[in-house]
Amino acid sequence: MHSHEAVLKVEHVSKSFGPVQALIDGCVELFPGEAHALLGENGAGKSTLVKILAGIYDVDAGEIILNGVPVEISSPLAARAAGIAVIYQEPTLFPDLSVAENIFMGRQPLSAGRRIDKAEMIRRTRSVFERLGVDISATRKARGLSVADQQIVEIAKAISFDSKIIIMDEPTAALTDVEVARLFEVVKTLRSEGSAIMFISHRLEEVFAMCQRVTIMRDGNFVRTSTIEEISLDEIIFSMVGRDIVSVYSRHNSELGDLILDVKGLTRAGVFKDINFQVHSGEIVALAGLVGAGRTEVARGIFGIDPIDGGVVTFKGKKLKSGSPLAAMSAGIGFVPEDRRQQGLVMDMAIDRNVALASIHDLTRLGLIKSGSEKSLATRWASQLQVKFGRFSNPVKTLSGGNQQKVVLAKWLARTPSLLIIDEPTRGIDIGTKSEVHKLLSELVSNGIGILMISSEMPEVLGVADRILVIHEGRLSAEFSRAEATEALIMRAATGQESVVA
């Protein structure tokens, strides 16, 4: 499968930030033509390792050996020169520049007199897209590209470097299964051309589908490397968390209660159209579909963040004022957004303040916040949700992704909502905390809350939801009960191959 010579060897690399040892003993070996998964929980040191290879961080100790020669990757430019391309989790595009210029920024093809050869740049962009089998205009601006398309541009960028080592830091986190399948094919092409691909993902099923070898890290240390044939899912999980997780998805059994949310004919021009569904207390309803199908936008429309052009939302028998998150909140709806960092939390603010943020009106007297009230509120919910933290006064950004998500949940639960809308509840959360979040959701519905969950992870949709609504390009295309739902059925509805709405 691969030649004897490793193209990249990372040996006992370490990196500290002040007192925090982000990486203690990082080791990994890449061979040409392989897809290699780097696995570990959040905080295992994967991202630090990637940033070292990208030339963003210097190493404190250890060696990086490229094609048998020890090297120092001192800058992103040096990484590029060494043939290492990194595709980050968050697309890093220039919205104001053309797609072609995004791909060739800093190394635009030149003609005589060091002038940029625009025609050549566009031609090369087209040829890269052709190689990838995608159809994106080379001359349009990057602003307004879908997440999936942005990722494709990122991948095209890496490919156009002619990099022999391509590192993808959770490239599939924002992609849906169809787009991931597309990516797999691209990776196959790259492998056949002799590139080595390192792939970081929290979706283990993808790792099995795509990678030949895995390297597992835990708490900044190398744990093991093995071929994919030699290792089982349980072994991987065990190596990552250092303990057995009996069931990744917990199921709940709760009584279906009263109708709480009734959405009728909800429409927003150009985004979604004629959406009808209901949520009862004591059930988890999942909104499934491809990224960009309009799931998040429907949720935002219900909660009143985005204006809607038509339709009625009835909450607990009363018509909900549209376009007013405040009205939605006081009626008893909580909204946990997809993007914790930007929308769910104030990253620089203390943990207790973040928890108290949505309840602040109940904690004030004469417009002033009662002393200690934020902390006592936070104490109650932090212990209930088992948030792991140092001090309440620490900024939220010091927490891991999973614990940040718990803080967002605590913020809304402190308001004792009767409906919780939660967008991608476990995106970017390590597998241990993931199951805690799922258990929590299940406990909430047994206590009579209704949950509307948006998720791109099929096992999560199938494992957690009581009912599954599928949205395809702005329309509700199918509804399944937990019993009848299968991955294949949902995917068909999500890709618009079948309409099964009653």
Add this chain to the structure above:
Amino acid sequence: MGASIFKKTKSSSFLLKAFQLREMGIVIAIVLVFGLALIKNSSFASTASIQQLLSGPSVVILLAVGETLVIITKNVDLSIGSVLGLSAYVVGDLFVHHQGMPIWIALLAGTLVGLLCGLINGLIVAYARVPALVVTLGMLYIIRGVDALLVNGRQIVPSSIPNSFINLGSNSILGIPILTLIAGAAVLIFTYIMRTFRPARDFYAIGSNTEAAVLAGVRVQRRVFTAFLISGALAGLGGALWLAEFATVGSTAGSGYELNVVAAVVVGGVAIFGGSGTVLGAAFGALLLNTIDQALVASRVSSFWNQAVAGALLLVAIAFDRYVALKTELALRVDRFSSSEAK
């Protein structure tokens, strides 16, 4: 099949149109204002009047070229008015002491004064990472203070300036004022540079997404530093030309100029938050503001209205940008929606 996510969108042509619309819009506005003023006052179309319309904003245009580069990198240079004043005085003072100084040395001296100021701005903003707004606001006052110390009541008067230099500010070649030719050359050169060379494209990358620029290997600090150097140098050159134009320099020369320049740049379609806009657009912006100014004078409207009109236009420009951005976003959404639905 379900790969609609990779569908080609027609939006690039839309964006292109919106962009062209912007520069065309300014040109149309200039023509419109000119026409209206002509109805009110037929002498507005006289050769002298048109020459004045062209040469009047020349110094602002020159400064706007530099300011455009700085704003594209998501920074701002508020010190240019003071730089202009200092440079004008220094060059004037050189003439006082060296009557026979060649013109090119005078222009070079002004440019160097500006370069020095730009150097300080650039070092502090790019390398010490202090926000440009604060740094250049501080420099605005510091340079003005230095200027006042130097002037110390000794104004430069026209009699100290050789005629050959003053001619630079009032003569024409083939009917086009020399000042206009200089500003026009700067606009053309920088328009070409900004479209054609890698380091210039870096400016756009930095303003569009600084973090991504770092990851793409763009030398952000060096580019931001360069932008301030150019802005300073052009403001310095502008100071020398100001001297040629007015021949009188006190300690308040060019004060408040920076705001005229920023207004021209923004009206000309350069996004105040960086990443987009052109030197040509900024020049048109300056031309438009000056034409309105002159039109109001020619129509005998009280000069108090000038600033109100300039301010209103600034708000209209910003509102227009926002409107186009929202429209574009919606168009992209609907585009995608309907194209996928059509299948």
